[in-house]
Amino acid sequence: MRLPLNGSRAGSSVPALPDRVTDALERATWLDEPADGVRRVTGALRAAPVADVLSGRVAGHPLHPVLVTVPIGTLVGAAALSFVRAPWAAPAARWLTGLGVLSVAPTAITGWSDWNDTEGAERRVGLVHAGVNVLAVGAATAAWAARSDTGRRTWLTATVGVLGVGGWLGGHLAYALGVGVDTTAFTALPDDWTDAGPLATLTDGEPQGRDAGGLPVMLLRHAGRLTAVLDRCTHRGAPLHEGRLVDGCIECPWHASLFALDPAAGGRVERGPATRPAPVLQVREHQGRVQVRADDVRALRENPV
Structure with a gap:
């Protein structure tokens, strides 16, 4: 049997859709100008000792990946509860939604702190990652303000979907582009003098x-x-x-x-x-x-x- 070259599947020469999307974002130089504008604002986070705290130096790795679990966990939990037909479910979902929205502030600040030191492709993808998450926060806020169970359920479902896109871009930043990863982690050091x-x-x-x-x-x-x-x-x-x-x-x-x-x-x-x-x-x-x-x-x- 003849095997496909380069580890690809036979007959497949077109990159997968996720790769096409991230490649387009990495090459989107039109994002550089708005990124410059945003950095003029977020650059204030570079002031010591603020940057030292936000970077996660004491923890030994960036804080953003840790803090992001709070808004994701609370908002996904709220979305799940919005489908539960019990007297306690709606108040619990609204409480979780409010907590999720409030937890965005420290999460976003640490994310912007990490983003400040990126350039090129990393900076472009990071800007879109942040923009998508802003949309998610907007949807979550609308869910918190919704007066009907149906409206709350709709907005929370949308929130989870948008959060998924934002999380996927965040994963690309970390695992494909290496933002936040020790740049020496894979360097082989000599055993002999x-x-x-x-x-x-x-x-x-x-x-x-x-x-x-x-x-x-x-x-x-x-x-x-x-x-x-x-x-x-x-x-x-x-x-x-x-x-x-x-x-x-x-x-x-x-x-x-x-x-x-x-x-x-x-x-x-x-x-x-x-x-x-x-x-x-x-x-x-x-x-x-x-x-x-x-x-x-x-x-x-x-x-x-």
């Missing part, structure tokens, strides 16, 4: 980018200590060696996240919007050369996919 260039060319107190067997690393010689971390910000992938030293930390040159360089800190995030620590490498000097190797046993790095 790997050459990272001469020690003599390192200037004290000056971060330097090096290649260690194809792996970008940032080296720093400071106060008699040699430090090596993966040269990629876990937030959006900026080259850390282009940043500056701030109180024993390296500052991301793009969004100003701070990563602790003290060996005991393990690359800890001292200031967001990054939420994941910078991968720290073991480092040594050997015959005038700098060598690095992994100090990490996470499965994704041991078995990159």
Whole structure:
């Protein structure tokens, strides 16, 4: 039997409808102008310490995916109750609807905070994702205000449908475009000592980018200590060696996240919007050369996919 090439089904060369929709949104450059306007407003969320809280630094990952469960859960629950014919169902559905609408505020704020640091395709899809969710909130508000059971049921059903579209776009942002994902999660680190260039060319107190067997690393010689971390910000992938030293930390040159360089800190995030620590490498000097190797046993790095 002859197998189809590239893992596709025989006779299928047209992308699936969801892929066609998301591809169109990613390429919709006409969304850039309204996105610029929205960012001028949401940019206020970048002010420290607000951005540090909204990014989810303390939690270790973005807060938005956690908070979004509240409006989705309450509004889907309200929609289900709207079909229950019992004296208590209608008041319960209205109460859940109100709670769902109120919970949108913190959920949206954390979402806009994450969106602020996106560009291009991610920013366009994120803008549409937010717009769809605004429609869902409008439908939920109409359901809360509806005077009849039929009207409430209709609006809540519409709410769930629109929420589904918004959730699908949110899933695309996270799982297809990687927004909010640690940009180093799938980077395979060397198990053996790997050459990272001469020690003599390192200037004290000056971060330097090096290649260690194809792996970008940032080296720093400071106060008699040699430090090596993966040269990629876990937030959006900026080259850390282009940043500056701030109180024993390296500052991301793009969004100003701070990563602790003290060996005991393990690359800890001292200031967001990054939420994941910078991968720290073991480092040594050997015959005038700098060598690095992994100090990490996470499965994704041991078995990159």
